[in-house]
Amino acid sequence: MRLNLISPADLTAEQKPLYDDMKKGIETNFKGFKAIREDGALIGPWNPWLQFPAIGGPVWELVKAMSSNPKLPKPVREVAILVTGAKFHSGYELYAHVLMAELRGLDDDTIATIIAGQRPTNLSEDEAAAYDVASSLVNGSILPELVYKKAVARFGQDGAAELIYLVGLYCMVSMTLNGFDVPVPE
Secondary structure, three states, X not given: OOOOOOOHHHOOOOHHHHHHHHHHHHHHHOOOOOXXXXXXXXXXXXXXXXXXXXXXXXXXXXXXXXXXXXXXXXXXXXXXXXXXXXXXXOHHHHHHXXXXXXXXXXXXXXXXXXXXXXXXXXXXXXXXXXXXXHHXXXXXXXXXXXXXXXXXXXXXXXXXXXXXXXXHHHHHHHHHHHHOOOOOOO
C-alpha cells in the first residue's frame, strides 16, 4: 500500500466534506464488502480519491452518477465489472465484486470463469452481451459494430452507453487500485 489510510480525525478541511459524502454513499450503495475500517478510515479506491480531493472528488461524482439510478440489471453490471477487474488483475476490485456478483445471483463457476479471463457458457443473453462489450473494450480496440448493435438491441441506446461508461469507470478504478497498490482487506 503506497498511501496511508486517513483517520477521520486527521481529515483536512478539503477532505472532510468529500469523506462525509463518500462514507454516506458507501453505506448506501456499496454493501456486501469491507470499504470502511473500524476506525472510520476509508479503504479501497476511496482512500486514494480522498487523498487527492481535486481529482478524487470528480471521480466520486462519476461513481455516484453511475450507481445512483442504473438502467442495466445488477448481474449484467457485475459481469462487466468482473471482466474489467480480471483484465487488470485488480485485487480489491475482484474481492469486492466477487462478493457483489454472488449477492446478485451469479454462480461461483460463472464468476471463476470470468476471473480466469474466459467467457462462461452459461451466461444469459444480457450477461453475454455485457461480457462481449467489456471484453472487447478492455482489450483495447474499437468496439466491434456487431457487439455494439447487440448491446443496443438488448439494453437500448442509453443502456449500451451506460455499459460502455461502466467499463471505463472500472478501468479507472482498477488503475487507481493498482497504481496505489491498494490491498485486499484481511
